[in-house]
Amino acid sequence: MSASKSPLVMIPGPTELDASVLEALGEPSMAHADPRLIEHFGRSLELMRDVFQCKAGQPLILTASGTIGWDVIAANLVEPGQRALVVTNGYFGDRFRDCLEAYGVATTALTSQPGTAPTVDEITAALSAAGSSHFSLVTLTHVDTSSGVLTDIKACAAAIRAAQPNALIAVDGVCSIGGEELRMDEWGVDVAFTASQKAIGCPAGLALMVLGERAMAAFNDRVARKVPVTGWYASLANWLPIMKAYEARQPSYFATPAVNLIVALHKALDNLVGFPGGLSALFARQVLASDAFKAGIAAMGLTLVPKTHASAAHLLSAIRFPQGVGAGDLVPKVRARGAVITGGLLAPIKTEYFRVGHMGVSALQASRDDLLVTLRAIEGALIELGVAGVTAGAAEAAFNSVLRK
Amino acid sequence: MSASKSPLVMIPGPTELDASVLEALGEPSMAHADPRLIEHFGRSLELMRDVFQCKAGQPLILTASGTIGWDVIAANLVEPGQRALVVTNGYFGDRFRDCLEAYGVATTALTSQPGTAPTVDEITAALSAAGSSHFSLVTLTHVDTSSGVLTDIKACAAAIRAAQPNALIAVDGVCSIGGEELRMDEWGVDVAFTASQKAIGCPAGLALMVLGERAMAAFNDRVARKVPVTGWYASLANWLPIMKAYEARQPSYFATPAVNLIVALHKALDNLVGFPGGLSALFARQVLASDAFKAGIAAMGLTLVPKTHASAAHLLSAIRFPQGVGAGDLVPKVRARGAVITGGLLAPIKTEYFRVGHMGVSALQASRDDLLVTLRAIEGALIELGVAGVTAGAAEAAFNSVLRK
Structure with missing residues (x-):
């Protein structure tokens, strides 16, 4: 394959x-x-x-x-x-x-x-x-x-x-x-x-x-x-x-x-260890990629499971579903658009959110557009599901605005 | 590589x-x-x-x-x-x-x-x-x-x-x-x-x-x-x-x-499971490959650690060193001839023998000559080490005579 x-x-x-x-x-x-x-x-x-x-x-x-x-x-x-x-x-x-x-x-x-x-x-x-x-x-x-x-x-x-x-x-x-x-x-x-x-x-x-x-x-x-x-x-x-x-x-x-x-x-x-600029540059890049990804998520009107920005991890995002959407709706439609994401796992809120990883080469290599592909896939799936307030292109614009800062 | x-x-x-x-x-x-x-x-x-x-x-x-x-x-x-x-x-x-x-x-x-x-x-x-x-x-x-x-x-x-x-x-x-x-x-x-x-x-x-x-x-x-x-x-x-x-x-x-x-x-x-003839044919082929390999070993005048033919495993051979030869002599010379073998492991006799695996594709695929390459490598190394009674080609002949039966 x-x-x-x-x-x-x-x-x-x-x-x-x-x-x-x-x-x-x-x-x-x-x-x-x-x-x-x-x-x-x-x-x-x-x-x-x-x-x-x-x-x-x-x-x-x-x-x-x-x-x-x-x-x-x-x-x-x-x-x-x-x-x-x-x-x-x-x-x-x-x-x-x-x-x-x-x-x-x-x-x-x-x-x-x-x-x-x-x-x-x-x-x-x-x-x-x-x-x-x-x-x-x-x-x-x-x-x-x-x-x-x-x-x-x-x-x-x-x-x-x-x-x-x-x-x-x-x-x-x-x-x-x-x-x-x-x-x-x-x-x-x-x-x-x-x-x-x-x-x-x-x-x-x-x-x-x-x-x-x-x-x-x-x-x-x-x-x-x-x-x-x-x-x-x-x-x-x-x-x-x-x-x-x-x-x-x-x-x-x-x-x-x-x-x-x-x-x-x-x-x-x-x-x-060989990341340009060393590990500190790598960690900073992971934070930037996370901020950009989360900005894209926010631009779709979605919120995170972590209650504060400081308590949100940088290698993944746990994202609350919009009203009326579940993992069975979203995950297959995102996969069909080229990205595998996954549902919730924490028992009390398991059905209320989904998770996206954005670590490693997907976040670190400027030549890869994995995060953008994923944001576009989520956005497209939500639009197909008729979720209100999701505008095509908004996530990408928000993502890019953070990366360009 | x-x-x-x-x-x-x-x-x-x-x-x-x-x-x-x-x-x-x-x-x-x-x-x-x-x-x-x-x-x-x-x-x-x-x-x-x-x-x-x-x-x-x-x-x-x-x-x-x-x-x-x-x-x-x-x-x-x-x-x-x-x-x-x-x-x-x-x-x-x-x-x-x-x-x-x-x-x-x-x-x-x-x-x-x-x-x-x-x-x-x-x-x-x-x-x-x-x-x-x-x-x-x-x-x-x-x-x-x-x-x-x-x-x-x-x-x-x-x-x-x-x-x-x-x-x-x-x-x-x-x-x-x-x-x-x-x-x-x-x-x-x-x-x-x-x-x-x-x-x-x-x-x-x-x-x-x-x-x-x-x-x-x-x-x-x-x-x-x-x-x-x-x-x-x-x-x-x-x-x-x-x-x-x-x-x-x-x-x-x-x-x-x-x-x-x-x-x-x-x-x-x-x-x-898809081996031609099924698993019983596979097991029989492993036995044949083992018999052939062990015949080659015997043709070099070497003996096995297991005391009887019936108690000798078919996927590996544990072979006693000839007098005056140790793992430090033999293993690198065999490797230089293209095959990685290994020394002994059982404490009481650890320095007295070496081990060769002959399982899986090396034994099962007629198109591979892994066992012969290994026999030739051992034979060549022993001859280089001046071990008496090892004749070039004898191992291969013995190996082939079993396989042809």
């Missing part, structure tokens, strides 16, 4: 892929101990320190969906019976909590209304209300992929550190890292992870995690105290020697990695 | 890939809820029932290395404190045991000398010695990838069922399923799994499992008794609804699958 026949993938991951990444994916088969694969793997680990902004961190690449990041944290960095505060801004924070509970962690959830994230004051209050009882772990979801809500990790992490200095701070960065800025070192994040198919720009199938020095110290302390880890595939003790070996460019074996995906990941990370 | 420049991958997985599978892998990005992906996923599940020979089984495709198969069994099909007999024919049986222990299962290992598998009599004795104490699970490794030892699953499963009718029988089929015959229904295997990069003929990154009716009943009983599962990514409760949805061609979400690998898997399974 040629690329031109396939509709644009404009969901919040998987994303459109750069041709260089697809080409890397399709390289001939290679042994998992092949020196070329070891170099791809080792170099990818090194590049992750730049992307996660964690200079002395321990990077891990696991062959799995990003979901396994929750398991790795729940199984290794907190112990059964210990307490975790789960700060949740939507569906994925709730699932992180379910995962922690499945490992016997005693969780307290700090929830928020759909379209919002818990505030810094609420976090401080929750940690103080705990009084003398200690939280071993506090989890944050950088971007809730289900609702497009962005959490202010810098402010939250500072508040957590102030209130409970010994708690590890874990960030689910699945729909953020590589696209939204996350400064692990500077902001005091102890562990963060993402999946390959979001802002990293690689096909799905790899989970990427970086453990900061405090997280590694906590794990090493657990090992010294001989507190067992329940699990095998998500057990850090099995993976850490492998990652150290790959980075030292030595063969090693615990489980066969997804060889072709590792080759593609290396290329995707090279593309990210 | 063009295929012609890359040396042949002749290790026991990953393998050489059919061009059609690589092409499928490189298809443009696709959403995980795209109807095309749902069809690829659903059809792959259906085809797995044929490949695993389990008509009423519940197939699962997880985005992970095959290793996670141990976790799924250990976390879901046996309970902490219950007993498991681990019948181990090498490295991978030992690791299966480690995984079970990590989930709190009380294991008993039935081990064997390198190059052998426990006998049916030994298994019966071990199960009877347990007396009234019940094993909930007995695990078998079909092929130990570390030593090339094949276990007679049919005979072992019959003995287990006779001695302990209520025990679930689990087969690690990572280096067998799709190449060695495994008849789950007929032989009474309750759960079996493999990885995508071995005889299935797909790149690495997917774990494939089929749960037979007894395994599903045991799991459902556990759910009814509300016995919790420790873990999230390896928890059957999370995956089963997803697999049922994909098979019903409905979108569903727990974790984003490795989309491109699923497309490749569908093609690989189609190729397997």
Whole structure:
């Protein structure tokens, strides 16, 4: 199938892929101990320190969906019976909590209304209300992929550190890292992870995690105290020697990695780090693309699920349907116009909104018109559906006016 | 990089890939809820029932290395404190045991000398010695990838069922399923799994499992008794609804699958099931290719790690080094001649042997000369190393004489 026949993938991951990444994916088969694969793997680990902004961190690449990041944290960095505060801004924070509970962690959830994230004051209050009882772990979801809500990790992490200095701070960065800025070192994040198919720009199938020095110290302390880890595939003790070996460019074996995906990941990370002007320019470009896309959405008279501009993620938009329109109406008509978008996911408002991803090459490459194609497709579909107040061309004009600023 | 420049991958997985599978892998990005992906996923599940020979089984495709198969069994099909007999024919049986222990299962290992598998009599004795104490699970490794030892699953499963009718029988089929015959229904295997990069003929990154009716009943009983599962990514409760949805061609979400690998898997399974003459012809062809390859090895005066012909796997050969030769000598010289092979893995004899994979397209496609190239490369390397008794052309003649029979 040629690329031109396939509709644009404009969901919040998987994303459109750069041709260089697809080409890397399709390289001939290679042994998992092949020196070329070891170099791809080792170099990818090194590049992750730049992307996660964690200079002395321990990077891990696991062959799995990003979901396994929750398991790795729940199984290794907190112990059964210990307490975790789960700060949740939507569906994925709730699932992180379910995962922690499945490992016997005693969780307290700090929830928020759909379209919002818990505030810094609420976090401080929750940690103080705990009084003398200690939280071993506090989890944050950088971007809730289900609702497009962005959490202010810098402010939250500072508040957590102030209130409970010994708690590890874990960030689910699945729909953020590589696209939204996350400064692990500077902001005091102890562990963060993402999946390959979001802002990293690689096909799905790899989970990427970086453990900061405090997280590694906590794990090493657990090992010294001989507190067992329940699990095998998500057990850090099995993976850490492998990652150290790959980075030292030595063969090693615990489980066969997804060889072709590792080759593609290396290329995707090279593309990210090699973005003209560096990662800060990349993050700024993602913000600009998001602002332009959201201006186009506003020009159709549509509103976002996130309640404020500051709490709206930059890699996707969660957009409320106009009156009388549902996913079954809109999504197929947009697809017929060349762009795949998706419906809602957050239970209380699932049928009230749809989601569009605008990350990676679709947002970053000036030569691509993916965002415009998508805006035009949504606009055309809404006009076909007879939605009042949608004017052909208005979205594109609004989009362009932001980009030209 | 063009295929012609890359040396042949002749290790026991990953393998050489059919061009059609690589092409499928490189298809443009696709959403995980795209109807095309749902069809690829659903059809792959259906085809797995044929490949695993389990008509009423519940197939699962997880985005992970095959290793996670141990976790799924250990976390879901046996309970902490219950007993498991681990019948181990090498490295991978030992690791299966480690995984079970990590989930709190009380294991008993039935081990064997390198190059052998426990006998049916030994298994019966071990199960009877347990007396009234019940094993909930007995695990078998079909092929130990570390030593090339094949276990007679049919005979072992019959003995287990006779001695302990209520025990679930689990087969690690990572280096067998799709190449060695495994008849789950007929032989009474309750759960079996493999990885995508071995005889299935797909790149690495997917774990494939089929749960037979007894395994599903045991799991459902556990759910009814509300016995919790420790873990999230390896928890059957999370995956089963997803697999049922994909098979019903409905979108569903727990974790984003490795989309491109699923497309490749569908093609690989189609190729397997569509082998001229069917799967029985495919298995026979794998045996013939193995016999021919091993004849070539014997013609160089080399012997195998497995002690008997019947206990030698058909998808790889574990070959003892001639006196004075080690992996550091042989492997690079063989690679320079166009074939990637690998060293030993089983601790007690790790430095004494090397391994060659001869499965999938390398063994099945008459148009490919991968096995001959590999034999010639080994022969040439041994002659260069001055090994006595190796005659140029002898391996090829022996190989051809078997194939021509």
